[in-house]
Amino acid sequence: MLNIPDLEKRWLHYKIKSFLPYIITLIFTFLIITIYSFFDTSNSKKIIKIKETKNTPAVTKEKKKIIIQKSLQKKPLQKTINSSEKHTLKLSPSMSFIKTIQRDKAIEKRPVKYKKTKLKPIQKVEIELKPIHKKQVPTITIMRQNTSKDIQNILHRFKEDKNPALSLFLAKNYYELGDYKKASNYALITNQLNKKIEDSWLIFAKSLVKMGKKEKAIQLLQEYISKSHSTNAAILLDNIKSGEFQ
Amino acid sequence: MKSIYLNSKNVFIDTVNSKDYIQLDRVSIIYQSLKNSIQKPLKMILLYGKPGTGKSMFLTKLHNDLSPSQNIYLYKTPILDESEFYKLLAQDIFETKYSGELNFTQFIKIVNSKKLESIPVVLLDEAQLYSQALMEKIRLLSDTRTIKFVITLHKTQKEDLIAKEHFKTRIWETIELKNSSKTELKIYIQKKLMKANCFDTANIFTEKTVHKIHKLTRGNYRDTNKLLYTLFDLFLSYEERNRFDKIPTNKIPTKYIEMAAIQTGLIDA
Numbered sequence: 001m002l003n004i005p006d007l008e009k010r011w012l013h014y015k016i017k018s019f020l021p022y023i024i025t026l027i028f029t030f031l032i033i034t035i036y037s038f039f040d041t042s043n044s045k046k047i048i049k050i051k052e053t054k055n056t057p058a059v060t061k062e063k064k065k066i067i068i069q070k071s072l073q074k075k076p077l078q079k080t081i082n083s084s085e086k087h088t089l090k091l092s093p094s095m096s097f098i099k100t101i102q103r104d105k106a107i108e109k110r111p112v113k114y115k116k117t118k119l120k121p122i123q124k125v126e127i128e129l130k131p132i133h134k135k136q137v138p139t140i141t142i143m144r145q146n147t148s149k150d151i152q153n154i155l156h157r158f159k160e161d162k163n164p165a166l167s168l169f170l171a172k173n174y175y176e177l178g179d180y181k182k183a184s185n186y187a188l189i190t191n192q193l194n195k196k197i198e199d200s201w202l203i204f205a206k207s208l209v210k211m212g213k214k215e216k217a218i219q220l221l222q223e224y225i226s227k228s229h230s231t232n233a234a235i236l237l238d239n240i241k242s243g244e245f246q
Numbered sequence: 247m248k249s250i251y252l253n254s255k256n257v258f259i260d261t262v263n264s265k266d267y268i269q270l271d272r273v274s275i276i277y278q279s280l281k282n283s284i285q286k287p288l289k290m291i292l293l294y295g296k297p298g299t300g301k302s303m304f305l306t307k308l309h310n311d312l313s314p315s316q317n318i319y320l321y322k323t324p325i326l327d328e329s330e331f332y333k334l335l336a337q338d339i340f341e342t343k344y345s346g347e348l349n350f351t352q353f354i355k356i357v358n359s360k361k362l363e364s365i366p367v368v369l370l371d372e373a374q375l376y377s378q379a380l381m382e383k384i385r386l387l388s389d390t391r392t393i394k395f396v397i398t399l400h401k402t403q404k405e406d407l408i409a410k411e412h413f414k415t416r417i418w419e420t421i422e423l424k425n426s427s428k429t430e431l432k433i434y435i436q437k438k439l440m441k442a443n444c445f446d447t448a449n450i451f452t453e454k455t456v457h458k459i460h461k462l463t464r465g466n467y468r469d470t471n472k473l474l475y476t477l478f479d480l481f482l483s484y485e486e487r488n489r490f491d492k493i494p495t496n497k498i499p500t501k502y503i504e505m506a507a508i509q510t511g512l513i514d515a
């Protein structure tokens with residue numbers, strides 16, 4: 001049986017919440033429009049005057065743009081013709097070179113044009129950046145990274161199925177997330193379910209060290225090593241004792 | 247009289263049972279290719295995908311279909327302890343009981359001493375829960391070509407890539423299971439209901455309703471099961487409160503789908 005009244009209330013909440021952004025933007029745009037139209041009626045004459053004076057230079061600039069583009073388009077054509085000329089008339093002075101220098105100078109004299117020609121290579125650089133980002137992805141994700149959703153999923157399943165594989169998974173993940181209390185807790189649970197899983201001992205000991213209980217960790221590992229002769233545990237014990245693992 | 251929604255609700259209980267398997271075009275193609283792969287001298291087959299994409303269902307179905315004709319073994323829950331793992335395989339495949347510890351070399355000896363007519367197939371579900379060390383041994387075992395392994399792996403988005411790269415470098419075959427498309431989801435829902443003779447409820451899942459469900463679950467089978475289970479639970483609850491006016495007869499109002507999604511946590515509200 002579901003709690004219908006509660007669910008209906010939550011649904012209403014959700015509906016209002018999901019419509020809120022639309023309502024806000026609607027009110028906002030309405031407000032802006034009313035404010036704008038208010039100013040528009042009072043200042044309309046001035047705005048038109050400003051627009052008129054501003055319009056003329058804009059047109060001339062555009063004309064210039066077209067001229068530049070035309071001259072730029074011609075440039076590569078001339079170059080190719082000249083290069084073929086060079087093959088036939090071996091030692092002719094390269095007039096095109098001089099021409100281009102002159103043209104370059106002419107371009108330099110007009111700063112507006114210069115800026116325009118420079119814009120293109122900048123765009124190219126941006127395009128080139130993308131593959132670099134893509135390449136970085138695989139190098140970053142080397143280690144297993146489990147999302148909190150995975151943990152929630154396993155937590156849920158562990159409640160239904162007391163499988164030590166699940167609790168060990170939780171212990172490892174909590175350890176990696178830095179939640180040493182939960183890590184030690186689940187390591188202990190794993191250990192109670194199955195004493196032979198080495199990882200549960202190691203994670204329990206490591207979590208203890210992280211929580212400042214170094215002595216207890218050492219004692220625990222010594223006990224485990226005496227029973228299991230585990231080399232991994234021995235290595236960890238050494239590292240803890242020497243302070244290499246902190 | 248028992249409510250018609252009760253049967254429909256029970257259709258969507260999240261269980262894995264080979265008799266509940268539904269033929270979906272894409273899944274069937276993968277299923278056929280997997281069946282063929284098993285006959286090939288490939289060393290190992292990796293089945294991977296997000297949780298709820300039907301990996302366990304796949305293995306269960308495969309096991310069910312092939313077990314009459316082949317030595318095939320399914321392990322649904324992972325066995326963590328190495329010795330425990332070898333002992334179980336020794337017992338199931340080679341009928342060798344072993345008391346005390348059994349290590350890898352001893353197990354290999356058993357494998358080599360027993361001559362089987364055909365290569366046994368071992369299906370391991372949830373391989374991401376096995377330890378790295380044991381996975382390495384499983385790999386070594388499959389390299390000997392004495393046992394063929396089919397393993398499933400649940401990989402999160404970030405891990406997907408590594409999984410592929412890692413397994414591609416070896417001669418393993420990898421198969422990815424994905425969430426269903428809208429059309430597949432509709433077939434899935436309707437076939438599932440019709441299998442349980444719930445024809446009336448199967449009919450109320452219109453294009454629009456399935457579209458909405460797909461938007462919420464992204465075509466994930468498990469999420470869809472949860473959502474629809476709750477949806478029918480909702481109808482039952484209305485019925486019990488004698489609010490028959492609230493129960494749809496020919497289509498499902500979006501409101502109810504959203505309410506079910508809130509209840510299952512697919513919508514955060």
Ligand SMILES: Nc1ncnc2c1ncn2[C@@H]1O[C@H](COP(=O)(O)OP(=O)(O)O)[C@@H](O)[C@H]1O
Pocket residue numbers: 259260261262263266267268269270273295296297298299300301302303304467468471
């Ligand atoms: N082909 C299918 N036919 C019927 N039910 C399916 C099918 N694929 C998935 N399911 C259902 O979807 C749910 C999730 O599938 P499952 O195999 O447990 O996913 P995974 O193992 O990938 O997490 C199960 O309840 C299962 O019954």
Ligand SMILES: [Mg+2]
Pocket residue numbers: 301302303371372
């Ligand atoms: Mg599964």
